[in-house]
Every structure is written in structure tokens, then in C-alpha cells.
Amino acid sequence: MTRVLMLVQHLRPGGIERMTLDLAQALNEQNQSQVHIAALEDSQAQAFGYWPALASYRFPLHFLNKQDGLDWRCIYQLRHLMKDQKIDVLHSHHIGPLLYGRLASLGLSLKHIHTEHDSWHFDSRKARWLTRLALLGRPQLIADADSVSHALQHIDLTPEKVITNGVNCQRFQPKEQRQARHHLRLPRHAFIFGCAGRFVPEKGLDRALNMLAQLPKHAHLAIAGDGPQRKFLQAHCEAINIRDRVHFLGQIEDMPLFYQSLDCFCLPSRKEGLPFAILEAQACGIPVLANNVGAVASLLAPGSHLVDADILKSLVAGATTMMNAAHDPKQLHQFIRRHADFETMCRHYLDCYQGAQT
The missing domain is CATH 3.40.50.2000 (Glycogen Phosphorylase B;)
Known part of the structure; x- marks a missing residue:
């Protein structure tokens, strides 16, 4: 069974956050992957305060309570989490998790997959430089839309594939x-x-x-x-x-x-x-x-x-x-x-x- 750690910036209500939770739950239920989620920001108490429904998820959630600026303690904690859980795949979402995941996984024998969900932050020269640096050599790059893929190609990064965001059409359907x-x-x-x-x-x-x-x-x-x-x-x-x-x-x-x-x-x-x-x-x-x-x-x-x-x-x-x-x-x-x-x-x-x- 493949052991996966999804890394997100935080677990506050939002589309990407719901997607990672639903994806982790679905894959865990299929018993083909063992999926954890780690959030860089907030403590568990803070996250559950923002989003009480987090308590209903029956798979591991980890909260790293990252402090402002570059938090080396958070990087150290994330590295030990990946080693302790024998993680095979690190799956990061957005630039912050990409950078922290890249630093924390240096020297570890695991695969790093990164999904890019936005293109607007590439307007920043610093964001472009950091993204290119973090993606050098190792992570498998995925875009969630063709327009995001095109934006990545404009800064000389070519995603290996596009995986479109998906909606549970059994849950979301027309009603009265x-x-x-x-x-x-x-x-x-x-x-x-x-x-x-x-x-x-x-x-x-x-x-x-x-x-x-x-x-x-x-x-x-x-x-x-x-x-x-x-x-x-x-x-x-x-x-x-x-x-x-x-x-x-x-x-x-x-x-x-x-x-x-x-x-x-x-x-x-x-x-x-x-x-x-x-x-x-x-x-x-x-x-x-x-x-x-x-x-x-x-x-x-x-x-x-x-x-x-x-x-x-x-x-x-x-x-x-x-x-x-x-x-x-x-x-x-x-x-x-x-x-x-x-x-x-x-x-x-x-x-x-x-x-x-x-």
C-alpha cells in the first residue's frame, strides 16, 4: 500500500482544502493508498475552530503550526513526520507547501508530486524564481487546468500532465x-x-x-x-x-x-x-x-x-x-x-x- 502525505498551506474552508480532504478520504476508503494530510499553518485547535467538520474525518491530520517567515522548526517537524510514517509520496499543493516539502524531503527516498492550482501568483518575479528553484530535478509537476499548464510553460516549466479538478456528482446534483x-x-x-x-x-x-x-x-x-x-x-x-x-x-x-x-x-x-x-x-x-x-x-x-x-x-x-x-x-x-x-x-x-x- 502506497503511503502518501498531502501537504497544504492550511485547513481552513476552501475549495482546494475540501478537494484534498475528499481525495484523501476516497483513496483511504479504497484501501489502495494510506493518505495523511499535513497543514503548514495553525494548530489543531485553531484549525478545528475554523472548521469543526474536520473532526469527522477518519484519517490522520497533522498540524505544523508554522510561524511567520521561514520556520526551520516546521521544516524539521515535517521531515520527521515523513520519516516516522514511512511516506512513499509527498503531494504538495501551492507554492508554500512546495517549498517546505522540498526542503524537508532533501535526502529522503520518496517521490514528490506537486499540483499547481493557480497561475496569477507567477506575476511575482520572486514567486517565479522560487517555483523554478523548488522544482529543479525532482518533483513531478501537475497542473489542474490547461490555462495553468500554459502559464507554467511561460516560465519554462512543463507539467507532466493535467489532472482536472473533479466534483462528486453523486453529492452535487440538482434538487428542489x-x-x-x-x-x-x-x-x-x-x-x-x-x-x-x-x-x-x-x-x-x-x-x-x-x-x-x-x-x-x-x-x-x-x-x-x-x-x-x-x-x-x-x-x-x-x-x-x-x-x-x-x-x-x-x-x-x-x-x-x-x-x-x-x-x-x-x-x-x-x-x-x-x-x-x-x-x-x-x-x-x-x-x-x-x-x-x-x-x-x-x-x-x-x-x-x-x-x-x-x-x-x-x-x-x-x-x-x-x-x-x-x-x-x-x-x-x-x-x-x-x-x-x-x-x-x-x-x-x-x-x-x-x-x-x-
């Missing part, structure tokens, strides 16, 4: 909207746009609020998530007089229920890779209105709508179009099942792990 709205206490007869993610500037939630202010009064916005911009966003709602049309739902564990309550999912992000939210929403039969950033355009089904990322007028026009358009939930679900299926993603990663066992 009325029941979902009743459970979440959302207005029954409104046209509801939805957003989900951390409340940080990159997610562009302020743009979604500005969009809503220019739409008819029966348009509402439901937001799942939390983060440092919460007070700012709530104050902005008051300032532009839409507070009674915006529903801050906090962290939601039953994300299919959230998507099923919507008429349209909105992705107003300033920066993205291939966000899981647009895949999950469409798998639930909900069309997407999205800014043209990252790899978003590659997995929008017919019935969803792409707009210019930098122009509010374009977002408002797209929202108006969505409010007046019909869509086929089954068609949206089948599109994701064909192009971004979770079981297919699991199979590709399992092939990588088993081929790497020493």
Missing part, C-alpha cells in the same frame, strides 16, 4: 429549490444570486454587492463563507442601501443545499485558478455568471455566462441576462459529469501515487 430555501431561510420568490468563498479582496465580493445595487429589487444575494473582510462588506451593504437584499449565511457544511437554493451562482473574483465553486454549482444544475479570470472559461457549460473581469457594467449586463434566461439543470449536471468528475480525478492521482512507490 423550495426546500433548500426554506432550510436556509432565504426568500422564496426572490431571484437569488449566490457567492461562496473567503471574504478576501481576491474574491471580489464587493463587486457582487455593487452589481446587486444596480439590479431590480427582487434580486437578492446569498453569500456562504467568512473572512477578514466581513465587517467591510456588511458596512458596504449599508452604504449602498442593499442590506435587506444580502444574506450572509456564514460557513455552510452542506454546500449542495446552498447551491440548490440559488437561481444563479456568481463568481466576481479578481484572481482565480480553476475554482471548485463553479464546478459544484453547475453539478447542482445552477448556471454560473463568472468573471473571465484564471481557468474559469474552460469549464463553463452552455447556459452559464462569462463576462469581462474588470468592468462592473459587464457584470451587471451579464446578471440581467441571467435573470431573463432559461437553463436546463440536467444539461449543466451532465456537462460537469463529463468534464470534471471526481472519480476520474481520483483515478488519475492514484495512478501517480502507485507508479511512484519505492
Whole structure:
């Protein structure tokens, strides 16, 4: 059995974090790999405070509580974790885990696989240099979308393969909207746009609020998530007089229920890779209105709508179009099942792990 350690920056609610947890759980249940997850940041108590559902996972979670700056104690701790657990494969996600995993695994007999999920951080010369340095010679590089692969090639890095993010289409599927709205206490007869993610500037939630202010009064916005911009966003709602049309739902564990309550999912992000939210929403039969950033355009089904990322007028026009358009939930679900299926993603990663066992 191949022993795998997935290394992430943190285990706070987010798309990549959910993906690694679901992937680890699925592979452990198949009894073909023994998968652990390690998070660089936060203690266990902090992580469980941010995300209580972590307690329900029945495989090892390790929290390294990395301090600011280059934390050599964290590197030492990670190295001993890999040696103690006799890890065959280190699988890192994003640049921080790539660098720490590379340093901690020097001299160890294991395979290092790295998945790159974003391309926007390559705008930084330092990030480009560090990524190239960390990938010299050893790690197997995987991109989660063609656009990420192309961005890597522009900085002279060529991924060995592209493994598209996958969604569990048994869990995320169309269901009756009325029941979902009743459970979440959302207005029954409104046209509801939805957003989900951390409340940080990159997610562009302020743009979604500005969009809503220019739409008819029966348009509402439901937001799942939390983060440092919460007070700012709530104050902005008051300032532009839409507070009674915006529903801050906090962290939601039953994300299919959230998507099923919507008429349209909105992705107003300033920066993205291939966000899981647009895949999950469409798998639930909900069309997407999205800014043209990252790899978003590659997995929008017919019935969803792409707009210019930098122009509010374009977002408002797209929202108006969505409010007046019909869509086929089954068609949206089948599109994701064909192009971004979770079981297919699991199979590709399992092939990588088993081929790497020493």
C-alpha cells in the first residue's frame, strides 16, 4: 500500500482544502493508498475552530503550526513526520507547501508530486524564481487546468500532465429549490444570486454587492463563507442601501443545499485558478455568471455566462441576462459529469501515487 502525505498551506474552508480532504478520504476508503494530510499553518485547535467538520474525518491530520517567515522548526517537524510514517509520496499543493516539502524531503527516498492550482501568483518575479528553484530535478509537476499548464510553460516549466479538478456528482446534483430555501431561510420568490468563498479582496465580493445595487429589487444575494473582510462588506451593504437584499449565511457544511437554493451562482473574483465553486454549482444544475479570470472559461457549460473581469457594467449586463434566461439543470449536471468528475480525478492521482512507490 502506497503511503502518501498531502501537504497544504492550511485547513481552513476552501475549495482546494475540501478537494484534498475528499481525495484523501476516497483513496483511504479504497484501501489502495494510506493518505495523511499535513497543514503548514495553525494548530489543531485553531484549525478545528475554523472548521469543526474536520473532526469527522477518519484519517490522520497533522498540524505544523508554522510561524511567520521561514520556520526551520516546521521544516524539521515535517521531515520527521515523513520519516516516522514511512511516506512513499509527498503531494504538495501551492507554492508554500512546495517549498517546505522540498526542503524537508532533501535526502529522503520518496517521490514528490506537486499540483499547481493557480497561475496569477507567477506575476511575482520572486514567486517565479522560487517555483523554478523548488522544482529543479525532482518533483513531478501537475497542473489542474490547461490555462495553468500554459502559464507554467511561460516560465519554462512543463507539467507532466493535467489532472482536472473533479466534483462528486453523486453529492452535487440538482434538487428542489423550495426546500433548500426554506432550510436556509432565504426568500422564496426572490431571484437569488449566490457567492461562496473567503471574504478576501481576491474574491471580489464587493463587486457582487455593487452589481446587486444596480439590479431590480427582487434580486437578492446569498453569500456562504467568512473572512477578514466581513465587517467591510456588511458596512458596504449599508452604504449602498442593499442590506435587506444580502444574506450572509456564514460557513455552510452542506454546500449542495446552498447551491440548490440559488437561481444563479456568481463568481466576481479578481484572481482565480480553476475554482471548485463553479464546478459544484453547475453539478447542482445552477448556471454560473463568472468573471473571465484564471481557468474559469474552460469549464463553463452552455447556459452559464462569462463576462469581462474588470468592468462592473459587464457584470451587471451579464446578471440581467441571467435573470431573463432559461437553463436546463440536467444539461449543466451532465456537462460537469463529463468534464470534471471526481472519480476520474481520483483515478488519475492514484495512478501517480502507485507508479511512484519505492
